[in-house]
Amino acid sequence: xxxxxxxxxxxxxxxxxxxxxxxxFGKLMPGKGSELGVLSLAVAFLLSVGIAWETxxxxxxxxxxxxxxxxxxxxxxxxxxxxxxxxxxTAMMFLLVTLVSLMVHIYSREYMQGxxxxxxxxxMLSLFTFSMLLLVIANNTLQAIIGWELVGLCSFLLIGFYxxxxxxxxxANKAFLVTKFGDVGLIVGVIVLSVPMFxxxxxxxxxxxxxxxxxxxxxxxxxxxxxxxxxxxxxxxxSGQMPLHVWLPDAMAGPTPVSALIHAATMVTxxxxxxxxxxxVMAQSLLVxxxxxxxxxxxxxxAGLVALVQDDLKKVLAYSTVSQLGYMMAALGVGGYTAGxxxxxxxxxxxxxxxxxxxxxxxxxxxxxxxxxxxxRKAMPHTFWTFIVGSIALAGFxxxxxxxxxxxxxxxxxxxxxxxxxxxxxxxxxxxxVTAFYMARVCFLVFWGESRSHHPPHESGRQMVAPLxxxxxxxxxxxxxxxxxxxxxxxxxxxxxxxxxxxxxxPFVADDELGTGLQGGGEVxxxxxxxxxxxxxxxxVEGEExxxxxAGSILxxxxxxxxxVLLMALAVFLAAVALAWRIYGRGKPEEDPTLNMGxxxxxxxxxxxxxxxxxxxxxxxxxxxxxxxxxxSSNVVLDGIVxxxxxxxxxxxxxxxxxxxxxxxxxxxxxxxxxxxWWSERLKRVQSGDVQRYAAVxxxxxxxxxxxxxxxx
Amino acid sequence: MSxxxxxxxxxxxxxxxxxxxxxxxxxxxxxxxVELMLNAVNINLVAFQNLLFPxxxxxxxxxFALFIIAVAAAEVGVGLAIVLNLFRTRATVNVDDVDLMRx
Numbered sequence: 057x058x059x060x061x062x063x064x065x066x067x068x069x070x071x072x073x074x075x076x077x078x079x080x081f082g083k084l085m086p087g088k089g090s091e092l093g094v095l096s097l098a099v100a101f102l103l104s105v106g107i108a109w110e111t112x113x114x115x116x117x118x119x120x121x122x123x124x125x126x127x128x129x130x131x132x133x134x135x136x137x138x139x140x141x142x143x144x145x146t147a148m149m150f151l152l153v154t155l156v157s158l159m160v161h162i163y164s165r166e167y168m169q170g171x172x173x174x175x176x177x178x179x180m181l182s183l184f185t186f187s188m189l190l191l192v193i194a195n196n197t198l199q200a201i202i203g204w205e206l207v208g209l210c211s212f213l214l215i216g217f218y219x220x221x222x223x224x225x226x227x228a229n230k231a232f233l234v235t236k237f238g239d240v241g242l243i244v245g246v247i248v249l250s251v252p253m254f255x256x257x258x259x260x261x262x263x264x265x266x267x268x269x270x271x272x273x274x275x276x277x278x279x280x281x282x283x284x285x286x287x288x289x290x291x292x293x294x295s296g297q298m299p300l301h302v303w304l305p306d307a308m309a310g311p312t313p314v315s316a317l318i319h320a321a322t323m324v325t326x327x328x329x330x331x332x333x334x335x336x337v338m339a340q341s342l343l344v345x346x347x348x349x350x351x352x353x354x355x356x357x358x359a360g361l362v363a364l365v366q367d368d369l370k371k372v373l374a375y376s377t378v379s380q381l382g383y384m385m386a387a388l389g390v391g392g393y394t395a396g397x398x399x400x401x402x403x404x405x406x407x408x409x410x411x412x413x414x415x416x417x418x419x420x421x422x423x424x425x426x427x428x429x430x431x432x433r434k435a436m437p438h439t440f441w442t443f444i445v446g447s448i449a450l451a452g453f454x455x456x457x458x459x460x461x462x463x464x465x466x467x468x469x470x471x472x473x474x475x476x477x478x479x480x481x482x483x484x485x486x487x488x489x490v491t492a493f494y495m496a497r498v499c500f501l502v503f504w505g506e507s508r509s510h511h512p513p514h515e516s517g518r519q520m521v522a523p524l525x526x527x528x529x530x531x532x533x534x535x536x537x538x539x540x541x542x543x544x545x546x547x548x549x550x551x552x553x554x555x556x557x558x559x560x561x562x563p564f565v566a567d568d569e570l571g572t573g574l575q576g577g578g579e580v581x582x583x584x585x586x587x588x589x590x591x592x593x594x595x596x597v598e599g600e601e602x603x604x605x606x607a608g609s610i611l612x613x614x615x616x617x618x619x620x621v622l623l624m625a626l627a628v629f630l631a632a633v634a635l636a637w638r639i640y641g642r643g644k645p646e647e648d649p650t651l652n653m654g655x656x657x658x659x660x661x662x663x664x665x666x667x668x669x670x671x672x673x674x675x676x677x678x679x680x681x682x683x684x685x686x687x688x689s690s691n692v693v694l695d696g697i698v699x700x701x702x703x704x705x706x707x708x709x710x711x712x713x714x715x716x717x718x719x720x721x722x723x724x725x726x727x728x729x730x731x732x733x734w735w736s737e738r739l740k741r742v743q744s745g746d747v748q749r750y751a752a753v754x755x756x757x758x759x760x761x762x763x764x765x766x767x768x769x
Numbered sequence: 770m771s772x773x774x775x776x777x778x779x780x781x782x783x784x785x786x787x788x789x790x791x792x793x794x795x796x797x798x799x800x801x802x803v804e805l806m807l808n809a810v811n812i813n814l815v816a817f818q819n820l821l822f823p824x825x826x827x828x829x830x831x832x833f834a835l836f837i838i839a840v841a842a843a844e845v846g847v848g849l850a851i852v853l854n855l856f857r858t859r860a861t862v863n864v865d866d867v868d869l870m871r872x
Contacts, residue, residue, distance in 0.1 A: 740872040741872065743870075743871060743872045744868065744871050744872075745867075745868035745869065745870045745871025745872075746864075746865070746868055746871075747864060747867075748790065748791050748792075748799075748864060748865075751787075751790050751791055752791045755787055755791070
C-alpha cells in the first residue's frame with residue numbers, strides 16, 4: 057500500500073483531468089458531463105481513503121513523503137519546485153475535500169437539473185476541487201500560491217454562476233476583490249519568509265525546510281512576525297475572519313452546492329490549512345499567535361450574533377461558518393494545532409450537510425427565506441433528520457463530531473498560559489450558546505410551526521438525499537477518531553502530527569509555564585475533578601509518554617475526557633435549545649424577539665456596519681477618486697510613457713535609416729562600385745594592345761625575378 | 770672544350786633577338802628576331818647535351834633542338850601568313866599600327 061503515497065499526485069490530477077474532459081466533451085455525454093466529475097472524484101476519494109489509511113496507521117509522527125520536479129531558473133544556486141508533500145495533514149485534507157466534493161457532485165446532478173450552463177458548472181466544480189487539492193499537496197509556498205489563486209478564481213466563477221442578475225455579479229466581484237486584497241499579503245509573506253531561506257537552503261520556498269529552519273530558530277523574529285502576519289492577512293480574507301469576512305455571506309449568491317463546497321472543503325478552509333501547514337513558523341512568535349487568537353475570538357463571537365437576525369437560511373449558515381472558522385483560528389492561536397484542524401475536519405462534514413440540506417429545502421420551496429418555510433419535517437423527513445443531525449453537531453451536542461472538536465478548541469484555550477487562552481475558552485463557550493441558539497432557531501422555524509410555503513413542498517430525490525445521509529453519518533462518526541474513546545497511539549492528533557511539530561516547542565514559553573495555565577484552567581473549573589485527572593497527560597509529547605512533559609511542546613497528548621467541559625457544553629446546549637424552544641417553538645418568525653431588540657437588532661441587521669463602512673469608505677473613494685486617479689495615470693502617464701516610447705523608437709529608427717542605412721551602408725556599396733570604376737579607368741591602359749610593350753614588360757619582369765632570386769641565393 | 774664559348778654565343782644571339790623583338794617596327798624583322806632567340810636556345814641545348822652529358826645514348830638535348838626547329842618552322846609559316854594578311858588589309862607591316870586588341 058506504500059505505493060499509494062507515491063501516487064498521491066493522482067488525487068489532484070483526476071479532478072483536473074475531469075474538468076478538462078467535461079469542458080471538452082461534456083455536452084456530448086448522456087449526463088452532460090456530470091458523470092465524469094462524479095467518476096473522477098469517486099476514484100480520487102478511494103485513493104484518498106487509501107492514503108489516509110496509510111498515513112493513519114503509520115507510526116507517529118509519520119515521515120512526510122515528498123517528490124518534486126525541480127527547475128533552476130538561474131541554472132544553479134537555488135531551485136523552484138513543483139511537487140507533492142504527503143503527510144497526515146495532507147491526507148486529512150484529501151479525505152475531507154474529495155469526500156465533500158464527491159457528495160456535492162452527486163447532489164448537484166439532481167439539484168442543478170435543467171440549469172443552463174449545467175456542463176460549465178460541473179467543469180468548474182472539478183476545477184475548484186483540483187485547485188484546493190493542488191494547494192493541499194503543495195510542497196512549497198509558490199505552488200501553494202498557485203492553488204490559492206485558482207481557488208479564488210473558481211469561487212469567483214461559481215459565486216457569479218447566475219451572472220444574469222446584477223447582485224450576483226456584485227457578489228462575485230466582492231468575493232474576488234476582498235480575497236485578492238489578502239492575496240497580496242500572501243505573496244509578500246511568502247517572499248519575506250523565503251529571504252532567509254535563500255542562503256540556507258537549495259530550495260528556498262520548500263515548506264518542510266522552512267518549518268524546520270523556523271523550529272531550529274534559524275529565522276529571525278522580525279522576519280517571522282512580518283511574514284506570518286502577511287500570510288495571516290491572506291488567511292483572514294480567504295477564511296472569512298473579521299473584518300474581511302464581508303464577502304462570505306454575499307457568496308450565498310452562488311448555487312447552494314457551491315456554497316457547501318466553499319464553506320466545507322475547498323475555499324474557506326484554505327486559510328486554516330495554510331496556517332496549520334506553517335504552524336512551526338507561526339509558533340515561533342507569541343505576537344503572531346496572539347493576533348491570530350484575538351482575530352479568531354472576535355470573529356467567532358460577533359459573526360455568531362449576526363446569524364441570529366438573518367431570515368435567509370443560507371446566510372445563517374454563512375455567518376455560522378464565519379463563526380466556526382473563528383473557532384479554528386482561535387484554536388491555532390492558542391496552541392491548539394490538533395484542535396484547530398480537527399474542528400476543520402468535522403466542521404467540513406456537518407457544514408456540507410447543513411448546506412446541502414438547506415439546498416434541499418430551498419429546492420422544495422423555491423425560496424431562501426425561513427419565513428417561507430415551516431412545518432417541513434412532515435413533507436421532507438429525510439432532509440429533516442439529516443438537518444437535525446447536522447445542527448446538533450454544529451451546536452456541539454455531546455458525542456457528536458462538533459462536540460469533540462469544539463471542546464478540543466476550548467480545552468486548548470484552557471491550557472494556554474496567556475490571556476488569549478482564557479479569552480478563547482470563555483468567549484468560545486459563550487459563542488457555543490449563540491451557536492446552539494441560532495441553530496435551534498433555524499430548526500424550529502423551518503421544521504416546526506405551520507407551513508408558510510407558497511409551493512407544496514416535496515422530498516428531494518435519491519441523488520440529493522444520499523449525500524445527506526452519508527454526511528449525517530460522518531457528522532457523528534468523524535468526531536470519534538479525535539476523541540478519548542479512540543486508540544491513544546493512532547488518533548487524529550498523531551495522524552496529523554509532523555516530525556517537525558513533534559520536536560518543536562514554543563520558544564517563548566518558559567519551563568512549567570504551561571503547567572500554570574493548566575492549573576489556572578483547573579481552578580476555574582473547580583467542579584470537574586475528572587477533567588484535571590485526565591489533563592495530566594495532555595502535555596505529553598508524542599511517543600514519549602510520561603517523560604515528555606517538556607515545557608512548551610507544541611503537540612498536546614492523546615485526547616482525554618474533560619467532564620467539566622462536557623457538562624458545561626451540555627448545559628449551554630440545553631439552555632440555548634430550551635430558550636429557543638420557548639421563543640420559536642411555535643414557529644412564528646414574525647414574533648422573533650431577536651428582531652425586536654431596538655438598536656441592538658439594528659446593529660446586527662446592519663452586520664455592525666462593515667458593509668456600509670466598506671461601501672462608503674472603501675468602495676466609493678476607490679470608485680470615485682482612486683479609480684479616476686488610476687484612469688488619469690493610465691491614460692496620461694502610462695499611455696504617455698507608451699506613446700513616448702513608441703515615438704522615441706520611431707525617431708531612432710528614422711535616424712538609423714538616414715544615417716546608418718542611407719549613408720554608411722549605401723555609401724559603402726556605392727563607394728565600392730565607384731572605386732571599381734575609377735580604378736578600371738586607370739588600370740585598363742595597361743592593356744595597350746602593343747605586343748612589343750608586353751614583351752618588354754615580360755623581359756623586365758624576368759630580369760627582376762632573376763635579380764631577386766640571385767640576391768636571395 | 771669549354772662551355773663558355775657556346776654560352777656566350779647563345780647569350781649574344783638571345784640579346785640580339787630580344788632587342789629585335791622589342792625595338793623593330795617591321796613585323797617580318799620581329800619574326801626573324803624570334804628565330805634568333807629560338808636558335809640561341811638550340812645552341813644552349815646542344816652545348817649542354819654534348820658537354821655535360823656526353824654519353825652516346827643521351828640525345829634528349831638534340832631531340833629538343835630538333836623539335837624547336839620544327840615548331841619554329843611552323844611558327845614562321847603561321848606568322849608570315851598573318852603578316853601577309855596584315856599587309857593585304859592594311860598595307861603596312863608596322864607592328865605599332867596594329868593595336869586592335871587594346872582596351
